[in-house]
Amino acid sequence: MNHGPLIAAGAFVSLAFSWAALVMAPQVQLGSLAPASIPNTSDVHPANRPGLAAQGAEVYRSLGCYQCHTRQVRQDALLYGVRLVDRGSNASTINLELPDSGRTNLVNFNLLIALAKSRADLGITPVAVPAVLAADTNVAPVLKEFATELKLLKQFDDKAQVVRSTSKTVNELAAALPVEVLERTGPDEAERAVKLLNDAGGKAELVIYNLGPDIERGWGARRSVARDFVNDSPVLLGSLRAGPDLACLGSRAPEKFAAAWKFASTNLASEMEQRLLIHLYNPRLVAPASTCPSAKYLFATKQPDQRFAGESLQVPGSDKPVYPRHDARALVAYLLDQRLDVGLPEAPVTKPSGPAKIAAAPAKP
Numbered sequence: 631m632n633h634g635p636l637i638a639a640g641a642f643v644s645l646a647f648s649w650a651a652l653v654m655a656p657q658v659q660l661g662s663l664a665p666a667s668i669p670n671t672s673d674v675h676p677a678n679r680p681g682l683a684a685q686g687a688e689v690y691r692s693l694g695c696y697q698c699h700t701r702q703v704r705q706d707a708l709l710y711g712v713r714l715v716d717r718g719s720n721a722s723t724i725n726l727e728l729p730d731s732g733r734t735n736l737v738n739f740n741l742l743i744a745l746a747k748s749r750a751d752l753g754i755t756p757v758a759v760p761a762v763l764a765a766d767t768n769v770a771p772v773l774k775e776f777a778t779e780l781k782l783l784k785q786f787d788d789k790a791q792v793v794r795s796t797s798k799t800v801n802e803l804a805a806a807l808p809v810e811v812l813e814r815t816g817p818d819e820a821e822r823a824v825k826l827l828n829d830a831g832g833k834a835e836l837v838i839y840n841l842g843p844d845i846e847r848g849w850g851a852r853r854s855v856a857r858d859f860v861n862d863s864p865v866l867l868g869s870l871r872a873g874p875d876l877a878c879l880g881s882r883a884p885e886k887f888a889a890a891w892k893f894a895s896t897n898l899a900s901e902m903e904q905r906l907l908i909h910l911y912n913p914r915l916v917a918p919a920s921t922c923p924s925a926k927y928l929f930a931t932k933q934p935d936q937r938f939a940g941e942s943l944q945v946p947g948s949d950k951p952v953y954p955r956h957d958a959r960a961l962v963a964y965l966l967d968q969r970l971d972v973g974l975p976e977a978p979v980t981k982p983s984g985p986a987k988i989a990a991a992p993a994k995p
Contacts, residue, residue, distance in 0.1 A: 665677065685963075693925070726758075749800060906962045
């Protein structure tokens with residue numbers, strides 16, 4: 631019996647499914663990706679590169695920098711936290727200072743209870759209220775409700791065998807703003823705490839903790855995602871890290887470089903550019919252990935006639951300046967354009983809070 635047509639049909643179906651899985655599915659998922667708007671601004675990320683940086687992308691490719699460097703920050707885990715930024719004001723908020731004192735000491739009693747429910751490891755202490763205020767008809771019901779909530783909280787703690795700290799209290803949390811209420815916990819616990827605090831009249835926000843070796847090194851605030859490369863053609867991710875990752879070089883702190891350094895002036899952009907130019911000229915001058923080859927051919931020993939060549943570069947250990955060629959400045963402009971400090975819907979970033987901070991509850995995986 632001739633099974634040729636059946637075999638041909640099976641081969642066609644197999645090829646069709648393979649094409650759909652390998653070509654059509656990625657196109658459906660990523661083909662319509664576009665730069666994302668940055669909230670409260672008219673900017674987008676990733677933005678179109680300026681002319682010099684766009685030319686630097688071609689220099690980066692022509693020199694084969696992607697053979698030894700990646701442009702992809704990796705992330706292992708995502709945890710959550712809660713930040714209290716405002717105590718709020720509602721019917722349970724009382725000014726503990728006397729009316730004629732001219733001072734203000736607002737206490738949101740509902741917020742204290744909400745904080746205690748969010749942080750079972752912290753104690754809660756009764757609030758001393760002046761006798762004159764305690765007798766006020768508007769204050770007395772709030773104090774009575776607070777006392778009732780404290781009793782209910784004590785009963786719940788006893789039933790759940792919760793032992794609260796006697797040295798650290800939620801009263802301290804409420805007094806220091808902004809403050810991290812929870813750190814590195816699961817999404818359910820964080821969302822519950824945000825709801826409790828907001829329902830109590832406070833203003834709480836969800837905090838994102840991006841975790842992973844690359845982020846711990848300071849190579850980026852979040853993982854790299856496909857949207858970061860929508861303006862790249864071709865996309866040069868790289869696969870070997872003979873040198874550090876370059877995905878967020880433009881916003882990397884000096885102490886997070888392979889060879890740590892510090893800014894010597896307030897002209898940060900100029901200092902960063904000068905350091906990268908010196909690295910191109912002779913990597914060992916800024917990073918003695920570097921295996922990166924020198925690119926001295928991108929520099930001239932005599933000042934060129936081209937007006938776009940820019941200023942001279944003083945090389946450490948030499949009394950004669952060198953002059954970066956156009957390709958050298960273009961490559962540095964491209965490297966400084968590498969940034970991952972903007973959050974995206976699929977890769978959020980939380981801005982750091984102010985200095986106020988209370989020891990957080992133990993982290994949960």
